[in-house]
Amino acid sequence: MIQYIIRRLIFSIPVVIGVTLITFILLNVVPGDPVLEMVGKYADPQTVQQIREQLGLNDPLIIQYLRFVFNAVRGDLGKSFKTGLPVSKMIAEAFPTTLKLALSAYLVAIVIGVSVGIISAVRQYSFFDHSMMIVALAGISAPVFWVAVIAQLIFGLKLGWFPISGYYSLKHMILPAIVLGTRFAASIARYTRSALLDVIRQDYIRTARAKGLSERAVIFIHALKNAMIPVVTILGMQLSGLLTGSILTESVFAIPGLGRLSVWALSERDYPLVQGVVLFTAVIYILGNLIVDISYAFLNPRIRLQ
Amino acid sequence: MPAKIVEVHDLVKYFPIKGGVFQKTIANVKAVDGVSFYIQRGETFGLVGESGCGKTTAGRCVLRLIEPTKGKIIFNGIEITNMKEKELRRLRPKMQIIFQDPYSSLNPRLTIKDIIGEAMVYHGIVSSKDSEKRVKELLDMVGLSSEHINRYPHEFSGGQRQRICIARALSTEPDLIVCDEAVSALDVSIQSQILKLLENLQQKLGVAYLFISHALNVVKYISHRIGVMYLGKMVEAAESEELYSHPLHPYTKALISAVPVPDPKVKRQKIILRGDVPSPINPPAGCRFVSRCPYAMSICKETEPQLQEVASMHSVACHLYKETS
Numbered sequence: 315m316i317q318y319i320i321r322r323l324i325f326s327i328p329v330v331i332g333v334t335l336i337t338f339i340l341l342n343v344v345p346g347d348p349v350l351e352m353v354g355k356y357a358d359p360q361t362v363q364q365i366r367e368q369l370g371l372n373d374p375l376i377i378q379y380l381r382f383v384f385n386a387v388r389g390d391l392g393k394s395f396k397t398g399l400p401v402s403k404m405i406a407e408a409f410p411t412t413l414k415l416a417l418s419a420y421l422v423a424i425v426i427g428v429s430v431g432i433i434s435a436v437r438q439y440s441f442f443d444h445s446m447m448i449v450a451l452a453g454i455s456a457p458v459f460w461v462a463v464i465a466q467l468i469f470g471l472k473l474g475w476f477p478i479s480g481y482y483s484l485k486h487m488i489l490p491a492i493v494l495g496t497r498f499a500a501s502i503a504r505y506t507r508s509a510l511l512d513v514i515r516q517d518y519i520r521t522a523r524a525k526g527l528s529e530r531a532v533i534f535i536h537a538l539k540n541a542m543i544p545v546v547t548i549l550g551m552q553l554s555g556l557l558t559g560s561i562l563t564e565s566v567f568a569i570p571g572l573g574r575l576s577v578w579a580l581s582e583r584d585y586p587l588v589q590g591v592v593l594f595t596a597v598i599y600i601l602g603n604l605i606v607d608i609s610y611a612f613l614n615p616r617i618r619l620q
Numbered sequence: 621m622p623a624k625i626v627e628v629h630d631l632v633k634y635f636p637i638k639g640g641v642f643q644k645t646i647a648n649v650k651a652v653d654g655v656s657f658y659i660q661r662g663e664t665f666g667l668v669g670e671s672g673c674g675k676t677t678a679g680r681c682v683l684r685l686i687e688p689t690k691g692k693i694i695f696n697g698i699e700i701t702n703m704k705e706k707e708l709r710r711l712r713p714k715m716q717i718i719f720q721d722p723y724s725s726l727n728p729r730l731t732i733k734d735i736i737g738e739a740m741v742y743h744g745i746v747s748s749k750d751s752e753k754r755v756k757e758l759l760d761m762v763g764l765s766s767e768h769i770n771r772y773p774h775e776f777s778g779g780q781r782q783r784i785c786i787a788r789a790l791s792t793e794p795d796l797i798v799c800d801e802a803v804s805a806l807d808v809s810i811q812s813q814i815l816k817l818l819e820n821l822q823q824k825l826g827v828a829y830l831f832i833s834h835a836l837n838v839v840k841y842i843s844h845r846i847g848v849m850y851l852g853k854m855v856e857a858a859e860s861e862e863l864y865s866h867p868l869h870p871y872t873k874a875l876i877s878a879v880p881v882p883d884p885k886v887k888r889q890k891i892i893l894r895g896d897v898p899s900p901i902n903p904p905a906g907c908r909f910v911s912r913c914p915y916a917m918s919i920c921k922e923t924e925p926q927l928q929e930v931a932s933m934h935s936v937a938c939h940l941y942k943e944t945s
Contacts, residue, residue: 517725520685521785525739525792526712529705539729614729 315611319604326600333596334386334589338379341585348395348583369395382589391593392586394579401590404575409594411481412571415490415563416556422495423502423552428545430499431506436533438511446503453500458559462493462566479568490567494559498552505548509541516540543613550606557595624694625795625828626682627658631691633677637901650900651677653852654691656927659796662822664829666843666860668836668875672897674852675832679798682830683715684708696795713743713792720801722781726773732759732784733769740791758787762817779810786817790825798830803838815842836879840864845933848872851908852900854927858934868936870913907939915940 349365350357366372370381385392391401430450434443469489470478476489513519514537522536561573568574572591579587634648652674659665667675680686682693684700693701695715700708719725726735736758737751746754756766762783773781782802789797799818803811819842821827833839839846840860847857848869856869867873874891881888893912904910907920919939927937 517719517721518727521717521719521725521788522727524683524685524712524715524717525742526709527739527742528709531742536727536730540727 315608319608322604322607326604329600330593330596331383334383334593335379337589337592338375338382341583341588342375346583348585351583352395382586386593391590394587395584396579396582396587401586404587405572405590405594408570408572408575411569412557412560412564412573414487415494415560415569415571418487418491419494419498419556419560419563420549422491423498424549426496426499427502428506430503431545432510432533432538434503434507435510435514436529443507447507450500450503453497454504456497458494458497458562459566461497462490462563465489465493466566481567481569481571486567486569490563490569493567494556494563497559498556501552502545502548506541506545509544510537513537513541539613543610546606546609546613550603553599553602553606557598622661622663623697624658625661625663625696626830627692627694628678628682629656629692629694631655631678631681631693632689633674633681633686634689647901650852650903652681652688653903655849655852655854657847657854657857659828659830661795662826662828663845664822664831664843666831666833666839666846667849668833668839668846669849670834670897672900673849674900675834675849676800678849679717679800679830679832683712683717683798685717710743713739713745714794715796715798716789716792716794717798717800718782718785718789718802720804722778722785722805723773725785726781726788728773731770731772735773735784736788736791739788743792745792754791755787758791759784761790761821762787778806779813782806782810782814783817786814786821790821790827793825794827796828796830798832800832801834802831804833804835811838818842836875848875851897851903853908853937855909855938856934856936857927858931862931862934866931866934868930868934868941869909869938870915870940871909907937 349362349369349371353362353365363372370378373381382392389402391405393400394404397404430446434446437443466478466489469475477486478489480486510533519532519537522532527535557573560571561577563569564571564573565577572595576588576591576595578584579591631652632650632654633652634650636645637647637649638644639646655674655678657665657667667678669675677686681688681691682695684693684703688701691701692699695711698711700711703711730738733752733755736755737746737748740746740754741748741751752769755769759766759768764780764783764787768776773784776784782805785802802818803814806814815838818829822829829842831839831842840863843860845857845859846863847854848863848871849855850871856863856867856872858866863872864876867876870891871893874893877888877891891914895912898904898908898911904921905924906922907913907916907925910916910920913920917939923939925937925939927935928941929935930941
């Protein structure tokens with residue numbers, strides 16, 4: 315198992331290199347100049363040149379990239395162009411908020427998604443099943459920013475149940491977590507339903523019924539554990555969706571997390587900050603997938619990690 | 621005469637076909653259409669017929685794994701046709717099933733110990749403390765090493781898995797086991813081992829089998845009595861030897877003539893049936909075999925023949941034969 319984890323981590327090095335390289339190229343290809351962004355359009359060209367020199371932007375691109383990689387390996391992600399603060403410190407400050415949002419959204423998604431999926435599968439073609447699947451389809455199709463604004467309108471402005479922006483207390487987290495979570499709940503519900511329906515039709519479920527077990531034991535002991543394997547895969551894949559989803563959610567709800575930080579960094583052309591956030595997200599994503607793969611082994615005895 | 625463990629009277633199972641905007645029933649697949657039979661304690665009743673004739677549906681209806689549309693099922697003297705699932709659950713240990721595919725009928729997530737031990741602990745046949753000992757005894761009984769107790773199903777071969785299925789079925793000390801094509805998925809050499817095992821267990825434990833198969837030679841080997849099904853109907857029923865030596869229904873004759881004989885010198889007249897099995901959605905009026913029967917008469921198209929006893933313990937549903945009374 316430990317060997318497997320080490321090997322997986324080694325294999326993820328090229329992924330990290332690829333991600334940083336692509337980000338670096340894209341940043342330099344898209345129009346916009348970080349220095350002009352800092353000093354404004356009418357600044358003295360000499361000053362601009364001076365700043366470019368200071369920030370190392372006049373060096374060849376390959377040198378700039380290698381400098382970033384060598385520093386990153388040593389744990390130094392550079393300093394933000396805009397604030398002058400170390401990028402790692404800015405990420406460290408923003409990440410806990412995003413993590414809180416992502417985890418509460420994950421919790422909402424799993425609790426709602428899995429339970430709706432189970433009830434829908436057990437009562438296939440019932441009114442509950444039909445209506446929930448329509449709601450789920452709508453949930454998957456509706457864009458996060460739209461759902462977020464509607465939720466703000468209804469639950470924040472009209473009903474006044476929750477604050478609609480900022481992050482000062484746990485109460486501020488409820489609405490964003492539900493908005494981000496229900497979207498994933500929708501796809502989890504559909505996956506749980508179809509996986510469970512597949513399993514319910516297997517002979518070993520018929521056998522379990524023939525044994526005279528209660529319906530609850532048949533579903534929870536025999537069916538659900540087998541049905542959870544594809545669902546866990548989806549949960550792993552959704553990790554990235556959760557992070558990108560949090561960008562939009564954080565922006566709409568003005569939550570000072572990683573998502574909002576990356577949007578801000580992009581609009582300010584703050585290269586080191588963008589690079590740092592992307593690198594950090596990639597690492598989180600890789601680790602998330604690794605955890606999912608390891609959890610397979612616990613769910614399915616046929617999978618032995620090698 | 622030993623007591624009847626199961627009596628099935630006029631069992632009917634239609635599967636509705638729904639269509640249209642409002643999902644109305646537009647037709648029915650008449651999988652089983654008025655089948656009656658009984659099984660005595662410690663007896664093997666074979667049910668044969670080609671794919672789609674309704675034998676598996678009939679077997680599952682007997683255990684109420686599928687709800688019958690009509691008819692009456694009596695198990696151990698108790699009518700279970702309309703019994704509530706909760707009450708039925710208490711009877712379930714006494715009626716077990718072994719499926720065709722030993723790969724899909726064992727839960728991949730459970731160890732052999734749990735697969736075999738679960739039902740007997742659940743129904744209080746043994747305490748959870750003693751279940752391991754009993755599982756080992758059962759494994760021994762079906763010819764598997766008791767060291768395998770903590771393994772998962774995927775670590776076994778097909779034959780071994782079917783032995784696990786048998787041990788699992790035996791765990792609740794059943795009176796009846798429905799063997800639904802229980803050896804069809806296995807190699808011929810393994811088939812005979814499993815058949816021998818089933819036979820020995822029957823002699824030892826007195827369990828009755830409803831043995832469902834499309835392979836006549838297999839059914840002949842293991843069954844005391846055999847019922848032949850065609851398109852949802854029982855067309856002939858007799859004791860095993862009698863059915864083979866004196867088949868009456870033209871369909872049974874055709875089936876028996878199709879069984880390969882492992883001797884190249886034996887010359888036999890093969891009866892080759894024309895055409896395909898008609899659709900069970902819209903079976904022919906009159907005799908269901910009429911479209912393929914070499915002896916079809918005009919009455920066969922109009923009147924449906926009833927299953928009647930034409931010789932001692934030998935019933936047939938065919939207009940060619942008259943009742944012996």
